[in-house]
Amino acid sequence: MIKKIITSRDFILFGIIIFGVVVVGIANPFFVQPSSLSDVLTDTSILIILALSQMIVILIRAIDLSVASNLALSGMLISLLSTVYPELPVIFFIILSCSIGTFLGVLNGVSIAILKVPFIVTTLGTLSIYRGLIYFVSDGKQVYSSEFSEDFLALIHYKFLSLSFLFWIAVAVFILMYILLNHTKFGRNLYSLGGNPDAAKYIGINENKYIILAYSLSGFFAGLCGYLWVARYSVASTQIAIGFELTVISACVVGGISVMGGVGTVVGCTLGALLIGFIRNALPAVDISQFWQLAISGAIILIAIIINTKTEQRKEKTIMVE
Amino acid sequence: MMKNIIPENPPFKLINILYKKEFILFMVFITIIIINSNISPYFLDLYNLIDSTFLFSEKAIIALSMTFVIIARQIDLSVASIIAVSSCVLGYTTSVGFDTYLVISFTLISGILCGAFNGFIITRFAIPSIIVTIGTMSLFRGLAYSFLEDQYYNKFPKFVVSLGSDYLFGYIPYAFLTFIILSIIFAFILHRTIIGKRIFSIGNNPDSAGYTGIDVDRYTFVLFTLNGLFSAIAAIFLSGRLSSVRPNIAFGWELEIITMVVLGGVYIYGGSGSILGVVISIFILGMLSFGLGLLNVPGVGIIIFTGLLLILSIGFPSFIKYFRSKNE
Numbered sequence: 327m328i329k330k331i332i333t334s335r336d337f338i339l340f341g342i343i344i345f346g347v348v349v350v351g352i353a354n355p356f357f358v359q360p361s362s363l364s365d366v367l368t369d370t371s372i373l374i375i376l377a378l379s380q381m382i383v384i385l386i387r388a389i390d391l392s393v394a395s396n397l398a399l400s401g402m403l404i405s406l407l408s409t410v411y412p413e414l415p416v417i418f419f420i421i422l423s424c425s426i427g428t429f430l431g432v433l434n435g436v437s438i439a440i441l442k443v444p445f446i447v448t449t450l451g452t453l454s455i456y457r458g459l460i461y462f463v464s465d466g467k468q469v470y471s472s473e474f475s476e477d478f479l480a481l482i483h484y485k486f487l488s489l490s491f492l493f494w495i496a497v498a499v500f501i502l503m504y505i506l507l508n509h510t511k512f513g514r515n516l517y518s519l520g521g522n523p524d525a526a527k528y529i530g531i532n533e534n535k536y537i538i539l540a541y542s543l544s545g546f547f548a549g550l551c552g553y554l555w556v557a558r559y560s561v562a563s564t565q566i567a568i569g570f571e572l573t574v575i576s577a578c579v580v581g582g583i584s585v586m587g588g589v590g591t592v593v594g595c596t597l598g599a600l601l602i603g604f605i606r607n608a609l610p611a612v613d614i615s616q617f618w619q620l621a622i623s624g625a626i627i628l629i630a631i632i633i634n635t636k637t638e639q640r641k642e643k644t645i646m647v648e
Numbered sequence: 649m650m651k652n653i654i655p656e657n658p659p660f661k662l663i664n665i666l667y668k669k670e671f672i673l674f675m676v677f678i679t680i681i682i683i684n685s686n687i688s689p690y691f692l693d694l695y696n697l698i699d700s701t702f703l704f705s706e707k708a709i710i711a712l713s714m715t716f717v718i719i720a721r722q723i724d725l726s727v728a729s730i731i732a733v734s735s736c737v738l739g740y741t742t743s744v745g746f747d748t749y750l751v752i753s754f755t756l757i758s759g760i761l762c763g764a765f766n767g768f769i770i771t772r773f774a775i776p777s778i779i780v781t782i783g784t785m786s787l788f789r790g791l792a793y794s795f796l797e798d799q800y801y802n803k804f805p806k807f808v809v810s811l812g813s814d815y816l817f818g819y820i821p822y823a824f825l826t827f828i829i830l831s832i833i834f835a836f837i838l839h840r841t842i843i844g845k846r847i848f849s850i851g852n853n854p855d856s857a858g859y860t861g862i863d864v865d866r867y868t869f870v871l872f873t874l875n876g877l878f879s880a881i882a883a884i885f886l887s888g889r890l891s892s893v894r895p896n897i898a899f900g901w902e903l904e905i906i907t908m909v910v911l912g913g914v915y916i917y918g919g920s921g922s923i924l925g926v927v928i929s930i931f932i933l934g935m936l937s938f939g940l941g942l943l944n945v946p947g948v949g950i951i952i953f954t955g956l957l958l959i960l961s962i963g964f965p966s967f968i969k970y971f972r973s974k975n976e
Contacts, residue, residue: 389778440970441963444916446723446778450903451955458952466948572786575779585779617797621790627783628769635775 335582339597343604350608357611364489370603371496372551372558376570377577377599378503378592379547382540384578385507385520387587390541391449392434393548394570395456400426400552402460405469405562412475419478423553424546430456431545435538453571460564471560482557492554499547504592516540520587569620576627577602584634602626669913673928680932684939691942698819702889704934705823706882707901708927711908712827712834713878715926717777717871718909719838721851721918722770724872725781727879728901729788730762734883735893736792738808739801748805756880762788763876767869777872785902792895801893812888823885830878835923847871851918900951907958908933916962933957 351358376393383390403426404419430452437448471479484491507513519526519536527533556562581598583590602623609619684691691697710727717724737758741751766784770777811822838844850857850864858864887893912929914921937950 389782437959437963440966441959442966443959443963447906447910447916447962448959450906451959453955454900454903454951455955458948458955461946461948462952569786572782575782576786579779585776615794615797617793618790620786621794624783624785624787624790628780628787631775631779631783632769632773635773 336591336594336597339581339594339601343597343601346601346604346608350611354611357608360488364493366604366607367493368490368558369607370600371490371492372554373573373577373603374496374596374599375499375547375551375554376574377581377595378499379544380574380578381503381581381583381590381592381595382507382516383544384575384583384585385516385587385590386536386540387520387523387585388438388445388537388540389449389575389585390431390434390544391446391571391575392430392452392456393544393574394567395453395460396427396430396545396548397552397555397570398564398566398568399430399456399460399463400424400549401556401566402464402469402552402562402564404553405474405556406463408475408478409469409473412478416477416481420550420553424549427549427552428542428546431542431548432538434545435541438541439534439537457564457568464562464564466564468564469556469562474557474560479557479560482554492558495550495554500592500596507592512539517588520589522588572627573602573606573623576623576630579627579634580630582634585631598630670922670925670928673911673913673925673932677928677932677935680935680939684935684942688939688942691939696938698815698821698824700934700938701821701824702813703938704930705821705827706886706889706898707905707908708827708930708934709823709830709882709885710875710878710901711905711926711930712830712923713871713875714905714909715834715912715914715921715923716838716847717875718906718914718916719851719918719921720847720868720871721854722777722868722871723781723906723916724766724777724875725902725906726762726766726784726788727875727905728898729785729792730759730876730879731883731886731898731901732792732895733762733788734759734880735887735897736795736801736895738804738884738887739893740795742804742808743801748807751805752808752884755884756877759876759878759880759883760873761876763873763879764869766876767872770872771865771869777868789895792897796893796895801887802891804887804891808884808888809891810888812885812890823889826881826885831923831927838923848919851915851920853919903958904933904954907954910958911961 347358347363356362376397380390380393400423404423407422408414408419434448434452437443437452438445443451482491486494507516515526515531515536518529519531519533523533555567559566577599578590578595579585579598580601581590581595583595583598605622605626606619609622610616681691714724714727734755738751738755741754746754762784766777766781769775769780769784813821815821816825838847846857846862846867849860850862850867854864883898886898890897908930909921909926910916911933912921912926914926933954936953940950940953
């Protein structure tokens with residue numbers, strides 16, 4: 327039992343993160359102070375939420391490349407609205423942001439499930455359509471921190487047990503996803519659709535319904551993160567979160583979610599996001615230029631995907647021998 | 649969804665031409681020309697039209713080799729990032745003072761290496777090309793960023809600059825000329841040689857293609873390497889034209905190139921398509937963005953339009969099918 331836990335993928339990932347924190351801590355003691363560690367967690371929260379929602383889509387053998395554009399568009403729309411109606415309660419903006427995100431996600435899902443446009447074409451297309459629409463609605467202008475109402479920004483700075491509001495939202499999403507994927511029919515059906523779509527259809531799982539649901543969930547959380555992102559950085563522009571979809575996908579891949587579908591755990595995905603978040607924050611702490619970030623995350627995706635495929639292929643072989 | 653079209657030459661009938669995708673695309677092209685020339689008096693100016701080819705020739709060169717990749721049931725999202733890497737190599741080798749032919753060889757080699765790297769990972773580890781090239785898209789772009797940081801190159805050999813911005817006989821831009829010659833060669837290889845037939849059969853069914861003795865992995869590897877090479881060629885023309893290279897060069901081009909191919913009737917899951925269709929769709933998109941540009945529609949409008957066109961061009965046929973099946 328103990329051996330199984332120690333050699334499990336999630337445990338190794340956890341070990342790598344702890345090891346990394348210790349190494350960076352020796353190089354730069356400031357990095358391991360509680361306040362900067364809590365900053366790292368806050369910084370990674372949005373990545374965790376998006377990685378968990380991307381995981382749902384990857385489980386059914388698809389990818390949602392439009393999340394970052396979706397996030398930026400929902401964020402921009404509520405920011406513009408909040409400059410016009412600053413007196414509206416924050417909860418209204420959060421719900422609105424989630425609804426816009428869900429709507430954009432449903433559009434993706436309908437295009438893939440009903441119009442039968444392959445997911446890669448659909449989400450590449452909406453990646454640029456949603457991004458383009460931001461320019462359209464905002465005229466290319468930014469919404470600055472001074473233009474937001476105080477309530478709009480205050481919520482995000484609220485702290486509980488000296489950890490930020492953002493982090494607690496990520497924890498809530500984690501628990502929700504854990505229950506959803508491990509203890510509901512919805513979760514089991516997602517895994518079986520990804521594991522073997524043909525067999526899943528034979529036992530009566532409506533594939534189209536699950537595709538649309540998966541993409542709307544992905545859109546919902548992208549919308550939620552739209553509010554969180556804008557409130558955290560207190561700026562909404564056409565450029566926010568550009569290219570973030572790649573970071574999200576790398577978090578999933580590092581977390582052991584198989585792009586062949588049907589494989590991966592919520593814990594693994596979260597640890598993957600934490601590792602990526604840790605690396606992004608640790609690079610400046612050990613004096614590596616920010617220009618290396620993109621190359622490093624690309625390399626991490628490739629290494630992780632190669633390791634994933636190797637372990638999967640080994641499993642397939644043993645099945646055939648027995 | 650699988651179409652089992654093995655390309656062969658059916659008996660020639662004039663009426664059949666009307667049902668071809670290429671014919672429909674050509675009609676769309678004519679319509680766009682007519683609408684554009686009615687809206688703007690500057691559209692049908694010969695010099696304007698010639699200069700408008702600068703806007704799409706570099707992408708079009710990559711679209712040709714991308715057609716091969718997509719017909720073989722693969723996809724390459726890293727082409728724009730390979731352009732960034734090759735342009736950096738071009739700028740760097742010029743700045744250290746190599747001869748022109750060495751500069752160009754190094755640039756082409758860098759593209760080939762990037763493409764071969766894609767091909768190696770995809771075939772050696774049997775990983776879907778979409779996820780590998782998502783990874784290399786950020787790896788290659790990241791290498792360009794880490795190499796150049798916030799600097800830029802603006803000195804290139806005279807030959808490269810004239811390639812990017814001069815005309816043959818004062819009329820035909822070199823980039824456009826290259827594209828036309830390449831498209832004839834590519835059409836010949838794809839539709840008239842055994843290599844083309846094999847690429848189609850790999851795209852139709854990789855497993856059965858393997859059983860008939862085709863080395864699928866080798867073909868895949870070579871196609872990705874070619875894609876890298878043609879990205880480097882495009883990088884030479886692009887850097888010569890812009891006379892300045894930043895790491896964000898050609899950002900987002902992978903989408904536009906895939907749109908060119910898919911709009912040209914190439915089936916995204918492989919196995920069917922033609923170079924003629926892709927060439928016509930390149931002209932459609934080129935004239936469309938040129939026309940929209942004359943009407944002062946900003947670049948963002950064109951991006952939204954391209955995205956919509958991409959989704960609708962694939963979605964429309966299944967949309968009709970869906971409604972027919974509902975009515976029955």
